[in-house]
Amino acid sequence: MVQSFEAAQQLILEHVTPLSVEKIPLTELAGRTLAEDLCAPVDLPRWDNSEMDGFAVQAADCHPLAQLKVIGYVPAGATAEGVTVKPGTAVRIMTGAPIPTGCNAIVPIENTDGGRETVTIQQAVQTGDFIRFRGSDIATGETILTAGTLLRPAEVNLLAAFSLTEIAVIRQPTVAILSTGDELIPPGETPAAGQIIDSNSHSLAAAVREIGAIPQILGIAHDNRESLSKKIAAGLNADVLITSAGVSAGDRDLVREILEEAGIQQLFWKVAIKPGGPTAFGLNGGKPVFSVPGNPVSSMIAFEQLIRPALLKMMGKKDVFRPLERAAVKGPLRNETNKTRFLRVRVEKTPTGLVAESAGDQNTGILSTMIRANAIAILAPEQNELVTGDDVDIQLLNPL
Protein backbone atom coordinates (compact mmCIF):
# COMPACT_ATOMS: atom_id res chain seq x y z
CA MET A 1 0.00 0.00 0.00
CA VAL A 2 1.97 3.00 -1.32
CA GLN A 3 0.69 6.35 -0.25
CA SER A 4 1.14 9.56 -2.18
CA PHE A 5 3.04 12.17 -0.19
CA GLU A 6 -0.08 14.26 0.39
CA ALA A 7 -2.18 11.24 1.43
CA ALA A 8 0.53 10.05 3.83
CA GLN A 9 0.91 13.47 5.40
CA GLN A 10 -2.85 13.81 5.80
CA LEU A 11 -3.31 10.32 7.20
CA ILE A 12 -0.66 11.00 9.83
CA LEU A 13 -2.18 14.34 10.81
CA GLU A 14 -5.66 12.80 11.04
CA HIS A 15 -4.37 10.32 13.58
CA VAL A 16 -2.53 12.66 15.93
CA THR A 17 -4.10 15.09 18.35
CA PRO A 18 -2.73 17.69 20.76
CA LEU A 19 -1.45 16.20 24.00
CA SER A 20 -2.92 16.91 27.42
CA VAL A 21 -2.57 20.18 29.28
CA GLU A 22 -0.13 20.81 32.09
CA LYS A 23 0.48 23.84 34.28
CA ILE A 24 4.04 25.06 34.36
CA PRO A 25 5.83 28.01 35.99
CA LEU A 26 6.74 31.19 34.13
CA THR A 27 10.41 30.25 34.08
CA GLU A 28 9.68 27.21 31.90
CA LEU A 29 7.41 28.89 29.35
CA ALA A 30 9.73 29.83 26.49
CA GLY A 31 8.78 28.04 23.28
CA ARG A 32 5.75 26.29 24.76
CA THR A 33 2.19 26.45 23.41
CA LEU A 34 -0.58 28.09 25.39
CA ALA A 35 -3.43 25.65 26.05
CA GLU A 36 -6.32 28.06 26.64
CA ASP A 37 -7.57 31.53 25.76
CA LEU A 38 -6.54 34.07 28.36
CA CYS A 39 -8.41 37.26 29.29
CA ALA A 40 -6.72 40.19 30.98
CA PRO A 41 -7.43 39.83 34.73
CA VAL A 42 -6.64 43.51 35.37
CA ASP A 43 -5.98 46.71 33.43
CA LEU A 44 -2.52 47.28 32.05
CA PRO A 45 -1.16 49.61 33.21
CA ARG A 46 -2.97 49.12 36.47
CA TRP A 47 -3.12 52.84 37.19
CA ASP A 48 -2.35 56.13 35.46
CA ASN A 49 1.40 56.61 35.64
CA SER A 50 4.16 58.82 34.36
CA GLU A 51 5.91 58.03 31.11
CA MET A 52 8.88 60.25 31.97
CA ASP A 53 11.02 61.51 34.81
CA GLY A 54 9.74 65.06 35.23
CA PHE A 55 7.03 67.12 36.87
CA ALA A 56 3.34 66.40 37.34
CA VAL A 57 1.50 69.63 36.46
CA GLN A 58 -1.70 71.20 35.26
CA ALA A 59 -1.20 71.71 31.52
CA ALA A 60 -2.79 75.17 31.60
CA ASP A 61 0.04 76.42 33.86
CA CYS A 62 2.78 75.41 31.48
CA HIS A 63 3.51 78.33 29.23
CA PRO A 64 7.23 78.72 28.53
CA LEU A 65 9.15 80.30 31.43
CA ALA A 66 6.30 79.68 33.89
CA GLN A 67 7.58 79.10 37.40
CA LEU A 68 5.82 76.46 39.49
CA LYS A 69 6.24 75.68 43.15
CA VAL A 70 7.48 72.15 43.72
CA ILE A 71 5.24 70.77 46.46
CA GLY A 72 6.08 67.07 46.53
CA TYR A 73 7.88 64.09 45.11
CA VAL A 74 6.50 60.74 43.90
CA PRO A 75 9.34 58.30 43.22
CA ALA A 76 8.78 54.95 41.50
CA GLY A 77 7.30 52.51 43.98
CA ALA A 78 5.59 55.23 46.05
CA THR A 79 1.89 56.04 46.10
CA ALA A 80 0.60 59.48 45.17
CA GLU A 81 -1.85 59.45 48.06
CA GLY A 82 -2.19 62.78 49.82
CA VAL A 83 -0.35 64.58 47.00
CA THR A 84 -2.46 67.00 44.97
CA VAL A 85 -1.32 69.21 42.10
CA LYS A 86 -3.01 72.57 42.37
CA PRO A 87 -2.75 75.54 39.99
CA GLY A 88 0.74 77.04 40.09
CA THR A 89 2.34 73.94 41.61
CA ALA A 90 4.23 70.91 40.36
CA VAL A 91 5.13 67.52 41.83
CA ARG A 92 8.45 65.93 40.96
CA ILE A 93 7.73 62.46 39.60
CA MET A 94 9.68 59.48 38.32
CA THR A 95 8.89 57.20 35.36
CA GLY A 96 6.25 54.64 36.27
CA ALA A 97 5.12 56.44 39.43
CA PRO A 98 1.37 56.99 39.92
CA ILE A 99 -0.15 60.26 38.74
CA PRO A 100 -1.21 62.48 41.69
CA THR A 101 -4.73 63.92 41.78
CA GLY A 102 -5.08 67.28 40.05
CA CYS A 103 -2.34 66.50 37.53
CA ASN A 104 -3.31 66.28 33.85
CA ALA A 105 0.12 66.27 32.19
CA ILE A 106 3.78 65.51 32.80
CA VAL A 107 6.58 67.87 31.79
CA PRO A 108 9.71 65.84 31.07
CA ILE A 109 12.63 66.97 33.21
CA GLU A 110 14.64 67.92 30.11
CA ASN A 111 11.97 70.54 29.27
CA THR A 112 12.51 72.27 32.64
CA ASP A 113 15.44 73.73 34.59
CA GLY A 114 15.13 70.76 36.96
CA GLY A 115 14.55 73.13 39.91
CA ARG A 116 14.10 71.64 43.39
CA GLU A 117 11.91 74.24 45.12
CA THR A 118 10.71 76.14 42.13
CA VAL A 119 10.79 74.74 38.64
CA THR A 120 10.91 76.75 35.43
CA ILE A 121 8.98 75.23 32.57
CA GLN A 122 10.70 75.63 29.19
CA GLN A 123 8.14 74.08 26.90
CA ALA A 124 4.33 73.95 26.89
CA VAL A 125 2.51 70.60 27.27
CA GLN A 126 -0.93 69.44 26.23
CA THR A 127 -3.44 67.78 28.53
CA GLY A 128 -2.59 64.08 28.74
CA ASP A 129 1.04 64.46 27.63
CA PHE A 130 3.37 61.79 28.98
CA ILE A 131 0.69 60.07 31.03
CA ARG A 132 0.20 56.33 30.51
CA PHE A 133 -3.48 55.86 31.30
CA ARG A 134 -4.88 52.89 33.17
CA GLY A 135 -5.93 50.16 30.74
CA SER A 136 -4.53 52.03 27.73
CA ASP A 137 -2.38 49.03 26.81
CA ILE A 138 -4.82 46.26 27.68
CA ALA A 139 -8.20 46.59 29.40
CA THR A 140 -9.61 44.11 31.92
CA GLY A 141 -11.47 41.29 30.20
CA GLU A 142 -9.84 41.71 26.79
CA THR A 143 -8.74 38.39 25.24
CA ILE A 144 -5.00 38.78 25.31
CA LEU A 145 -3.74 35.43 24.08
CA THR A 146 -5.51 32.56 22.37
CA ALA A 147 -5.02 28.81 22.73
CA GLY A 148 -2.26 27.60 20.44
CA THR A 149 -0.13 30.73 20.79
CA LEU A 150 3.59 30.13 20.80
CA LEU A 151 4.98 31.65 23.98
CA ARG A 152 7.84 33.93 23.01
CA PRO A 153 9.60 36.38 25.35
CA ALA A 154 6.89 39.00 24.64
CA GLU A 155 4.06 36.67 25.74
CA VAL A 156 6.06 35.64 28.80
CA ASN A 157 6.49 39.31 29.67
CA LEU A 158 2.74 39.86 29.42
CA LEU A 159 1.84 36.83 31.53
CA ALA A 160 4.36 37.89 34.16
CA ALA A 161 3.02 41.46 34.07
CA PHE A 162 -0.41 40.04 34.96
CA SER A 163 1.27 38.31 37.89
CA LEU A 164 0.29 34.90 36.54
CA THR A 165 2.79 32.31 37.76
CA GLU A 166 1.31 29.00 36.61
CA ILE A 167 0.29 28.76 32.99
CA ALA A 168 -1.64 26.02 31.20
CA VAL A 169 0.35 24.75 28.22
CA ILE A 170 0.25 21.67 26.00
CA ARG A 171 2.49 18.89 27.20
CA GLN A 172 5.64 18.26 25.15
CA PRO A 173 5.75 14.82 23.55
CA THR A 174 8.48 12.41 24.56
CA VAL A 175 9.92 10.94 21.40
CA ALA A 176 11.78 7.65 21.71
CA ILE A 177 14.41 7.16 19.01
CA LEU A 178 15.68 3.71 18.13
CA SER A 179 18.40 2.97 15.61
CA THR A 180 18.50 -0.57 14.29
CA GLY A 181 21.25 -2.44 12.51
CA ASP A 182 24.03 -4.91 13.29
CA GLU A 183 26.54 -2.58 11.66
CA LEU A 184 25.91 0.30 14.06
CA ILE A 185 28.07 1.50 16.94
CA PRO A 186 27.61 4.69 18.96
CA PRO A 187 29.59 7.88 18.26
CA GLY A 188 32.81 7.98 20.27
CA GLU A 189 33.74 4.42 19.44
CA THR A 190 36.18 3.53 16.67
CA PRO A 191 34.47 1.56 13.92
CA ALA A 192 35.95 -1.78 12.94
CA ALA A 193 35.70 -2.87 9.30
CA GLY A 194 32.08 -2.75 8.18
CA GLN A 195 30.83 -0.81 11.18
CA ILE A 196 28.92 2.44 10.83
CA ILE A 197 28.46 5.14 13.44
CA ASP A 198 24.86 5.60 14.53
CA SER A 199 24.51 9.22 13.51
CA ASN A 200 20.75 9.07 12.90
CA SER A 201 19.82 8.82 16.58
CA HIS A 202 21.54 12.11 17.15
CA SER A 203 20.24 14.01 14.14
CA LEU A 204 16.70 12.83 14.90
CA ALA A 205 17.14 13.84 18.55
CA ALA A 206 18.42 17.26 17.44
CA ALA A 207 15.44 17.70 15.11
CA VAL A 208 13.05 16.68 17.90
CA ARG A 209 14.67 19.04 20.38
CA GLU A 210 14.73 21.89 17.87
CA ILE A 211 10.93 22.00 17.83
CA GLY A 212 10.64 21.73 21.61
CA ALA A 213 9.75 18.04 21.98
CA ILE A 214 11.71 15.72 24.26
CA PRO A 215 13.99 13.16 22.60
CA GLN A 216 14.79 9.89 24.35
CA ILE A 217 17.63 8.07 22.66
CA LEU A 218 17.09 4.33 23.16
CA GLY A 219 20.40 3.32 21.61
CA ILE A 220 20.98 0.60 19.03
CA ALA A 221 18.93 -2.53 18.46
CA HIS A 222 20.60 -5.39 16.66
CA ASP A 223 18.97 -7.10 13.70
CA ASN A 224 17.50 -9.91 15.79
CA ARG A 225 14.12 -10.46 17.32
CA GLU A 226 15.21 -10.35 20.91
CA SER A 227 17.13 -7.11 20.72
CA LEU A 228 14.45 -5.39 18.63
CA SER A 229 11.54 -6.57 20.81
CA LYS A 230 13.19 -5.34 23.96
CA LYS A 231 14.07 -1.92 22.62
CA ILE A 232 10.74 -1.44 20.84
CA ALA A 233 8.87 -2.36 24.03
CA ALA A 234 10.85 0.33 25.87
CA GLY A 235 10.14 2.84 23.10
CA LEU A 236 6.39 2.26 23.24
CA ASN A 237 6.28 3.97 26.63
CA ALA A 238 7.05 7.30 24.99
CA ASP A 239 4.38 9.45 23.33
CA VAL A 240 6.00 8.79 19.95
CA LEU A 241 8.42 6.11 18.74
CA ILE A 242 10.71 6.62 15.76
CA THR A 243 12.76 3.67 14.54
CA SER A 244 15.45 4.07 11.92
CA ALA A 245 16.60 1.51 9.32
CA GLY A 246 15.64 -2.09 8.76
CA VAL A 247 12.57 -1.21 6.71
CA SER A 248 14.01 -1.06 3.20
CA ALA A 249 13.68 -3.79 0.61
CA GLY A 250 16.54 -6.20 1.25
CA ASP A 251 16.21 -5.99 4.99
CA ARG A 252 14.53 -8.91 6.63
CA ASP A 253 11.57 -6.66 7.51
CA LEU A 254 12.22 -7.52 11.11
CA VAL A 255 11.27 -4.07 12.39
CA ARG A 256 7.92 -4.40 10.69
CA GLU A 257 7.36 -7.89 12.09
CA ILE A 258 8.23 -6.94 15.64
CA LEU A 259 6.07 -3.82 15.51
CA GLU A 260 3.16 -5.94 14.34
CA GLU A 261 3.76 -8.42 17.15
CA ALA A 262 3.80 -5.54 19.62
CA GLY A 263 0.25 -4.72 18.51
CA ILE A 264 1.00 -1.73 16.35
CA GLN A 265 -1.76 -1.01 13.89
CA GLN A 266 0.05 -0.36 10.60
CA LEU A 267 -1.37 2.41 8.44
CA PHE A 268 1.27 2.41 5.71
CA TRP A 269 4.73 1.13 4.95
CA LYS A 270 5.70 3.13 1.91
CA VAL A 271 5.28 6.65 0.64
CA ALA A 272 5.80 7.77 -2.95
CA ILE A 273 8.60 10.16 -2.04
CA LYS A 274 12.29 10.27 -2.64
CA PRO A 275 14.28 10.30 -0.40
CA GLY A 276 12.41 8.67 2.47
CA GLY A 277 10.22 6.25 0.50
CA PRO A 278 10.34 3.30 2.93
CA THR A 279 8.74 5.29 5.73
CA ALA A 280 6.11 3.56 7.85
CA PHE A 281 3.41 4.87 10.13
CA GLY A 282 1.41 2.96 12.69
CA LEU A 283 -0.46 3.44 15.93
CA ASN A 284 0.27 2.03 19.34
CA GLY A 285 -3.13 2.55 20.90
CA GLY A 286 -3.44 6.18 19.86
CA LYS A 287 0.30 6.85 19.90
CA PRO A 288 2.16 7.31 16.62
CA VAL A 289 5.01 4.99 15.65
CA PHE A 290 7.19 5.96 12.70
CA SER A 291 9.83 3.91 10.94
CA VAL A 292 12.25 5.80 8.72
CA PRO A 293 14.91 4.43 6.40
CA GLY A 294 18.47 4.17 7.70
CA ASN A 295 20.16 6.29 5.14
CA PRO A 296 20.96 9.53 7.00
CA VAL A 297 19.60 11.88 4.33
CA SER A 298 16.45 9.78 3.94
CA SER A 299 15.84 9.73 7.67
CA MET A 300 16.17 13.51 7.89
CA ILE A 301 13.85 14.16 4.94
CA ALA A 302 11.28 11.68 6.28
CA PHE A 303 11.39 13.40 9.66
CA GLU A 304 11.15 16.85 8.12
CA GLN A 305 8.25 16.09 5.78
CA LEU A 306 6.16 13.55 7.69
CA ILE A 307 7.07 13.46 11.38
CA ARG A 308 7.78 17.10 12.19
CA PRO A 309 4.25 18.31 11.27
CA ALA A 310 2.76 15.53 13.42
CA LEU A 311 4.87 16.46 16.45
CA LEU A 312 3.96 20.12 16.02
CA LYS A 313 0.27 19.20 15.93
CA MET A 314 0.72 17.13 19.10
CA MET A 315 2.25 20.21 20.71
CA GLY A 316 -0.85 22.24 19.85
CA LYS A 317 0.89 24.42 17.23
CA LYS A 318 -1.30 26.17 14.69
CA ASP A 319 1.19 26.20 11.82
CA VAL A 320 2.61 22.73 11.45
CA PHE A 321 4.09 23.07 7.97
CA ARG A 322 7.09 25.06 6.98
CA PRO A 323 5.82 27.81 4.68
CA LEU A 324 6.00 26.99 0.98
CA GLU A 325 7.58 29.69 -1.11
CA ARG A 326 8.20 29.98 -4.81
CA ALA A 327 11.70 30.35 -6.18
CA ALA A 328 13.03 30.78 -9.68
CA VAL A 329 15.01 27.73 -10.75
CA LYS A 330 18.65 28.07 -11.66
CA GLY A 331 18.56 24.74 -13.41
CA PRO A 332 18.44 22.01 -13.88
CA LEU A 333 16.52 20.41 -11.00
CA ARG A 334 15.73 16.82 -11.86
CA ASN A 335 13.12 14.55 -10.36
CA GLU A 336 13.86 11.38 -12.32
CA THR A 337 11.19 9.47 -10.40
CA ASN A 338 7.42 9.44 -10.56
CA LYS A 339 7.34 10.30 -6.86
CA THR A 340 7.33 13.56 -4.93
CA ARG A 341 10.97 14.52 -5.03
CA PHE A 342 12.72 16.49 -2.32
CA LEU A 343 15.88 18.14 -3.60
CA ARG A 344 18.47 19.77 -1.42
CA VAL A 345 18.93 23.28 -2.78
CA ARG A 346 20.65 26.54 -2.02
CA VAL A 347 18.27 29.46 -2.12
CA GLU A 348 19.44 33.02 -2.48
CA LYS A 349 17.55 36.27 -2.21
CA THR A 350 18.01 38.39 -5.33
CA PRO A 351 16.46 41.73 -6.33
CA THR A 352 13.95 39.79 -8.45
CA GLY A 353 13.06 37.24 -5.77
CA LEU A 354 14.28 33.88 -4.50
CA VAL A 355 16.50 31.76 -6.71
CA ALA A 356 17.02 28.03 -6.05
CA GLU A 357 19.94 25.97 -7.31
CA SER A 358 20.84 22.36 -6.56
CA ALA A 359 23.09 22.16 -3.51
CA GLY A 360 25.07 19.34 -5.15
CA ASP A 361 24.93 15.57 -5.64
CA GLN A 362 21.37 14.48 -4.82
CA ASN A 363 22.31 10.86 -4.16
CA THR A 364 20.74 9.94 -0.83
CA GLY A 365 24.10 8.68 0.38
CA ILE A 366 25.60 12.17 0.14
CA LEU A 367 25.40 14.00 3.45
CA SER A 368 27.46 17.02 2.44
CA THR A 369 24.70 18.22 0.06
CA MET A 370 22.36 18.31 3.05
CA ILE A 371 24.88 20.44 4.91
CA ARG A 372 25.22 22.88 1.99
CA ALA A 373 21.45 23.09 1.49
CA ASN A 374 19.44 25.86 3.13
CA ALA A 375 16.14 24.75 1.62
CA ILE A 376 14.28 21.79 0.19
CA ALA A 377 12.75 22.06 -3.28
CA ILE A 378 9.63 19.97 -3.78
CA LEU A 379 8.94 18.57 -7.24
CA ALA A 380 5.60 16.90 -7.92
CA PRO A 381 5.68 13.35 -9.35
CA GLU A 382 4.92 14.66 -12.83
CA GLN A 383 7.61 17.37 -12.74
CA ASN A 384 10.45 15.48 -14.39
CA GLU A 385 12.85 18.29 -14.91
CA LEU A 386 12.83 21.97 -14.12
CA VAL A 387 15.12 24.30 -16.00
CA THR A 388 16.24 27.90 -15.64
CA GLY A 389 13.17 30.09 -16.05
CA ASP A 390 10.84 27.63 -14.29
CA ASP A 391 9.53 28.18 -10.76
CA VAL A 392 9.66 25.65 -7.94
CA ASP A 393 8.12 25.21 -4.49
CA ILE A 394 10.69 25.49 -1.72
CA GLN A 395 10.74 25.24 2.05
CA LEU A 396 13.46 27.23 3.76
CA LEU A 397 15.25 25.21 6.42
CA ASN A 398 16.62 28.36 8.00
CA PRO A 399 15.77 32.04 7.58
CA LEU A 400 17.70 33.75 4.77
Ligand code: AMP
Ligand atom coordinates in the same frame (compact mmCIF):
# COMPACT_ATOMS: atom_id res chain seq x y z
P1 AMP B 1 18.81 0.36 5.89
O1 AMP B 1 17.65 1.30 5.95
O2 AMP B 1 18.90 -0.54 7.04
O3 AMP B 1 18.86 -0.36 4.57
O4 AMP B 1 20.13 1.27 5.93
C1 AMP B 1 20.49 2.07 4.82
C2 AMP B 1 21.85 2.72 5.05
O5 AMP B 1 21.82 3.57 6.17
C3 AMP B 1 22.95 1.74 5.35
O6 AMP B 1 24.15 2.17 4.69
C4 AMP B 1 23.13 1.82 6.85
O7 AMP B 1 24.40 1.46 7.27
C5 AMP B 1 22.84 3.27 7.10
N1 AMP B 1 22.35 3.46 8.44
C6 AMP B 1 21.43 2.70 9.04
N2 AMP B 1 21.18 3.14 10.28
C7 AMP B 1 21.97 4.21 10.47
C8 AMP B 1 22.16 5.10 11.56
N3 AMP B 1 21.48 4.95 12.69
N4 AMP B 1 23.05 6.09 11.42
C9 AMP B 1 23.72 6.23 10.27
N5 AMP B 1 23.58 5.43 9.20
C10 AMP B 1 22.72 4.42 9.30
Ligand code: MG
Ligand atom coordinates in the same frame (compact mmCIF):
# COMPACT_ATOMS: atom_id res chain seq x y z
MG1 MG C 1 19.89 -2.27 7.91
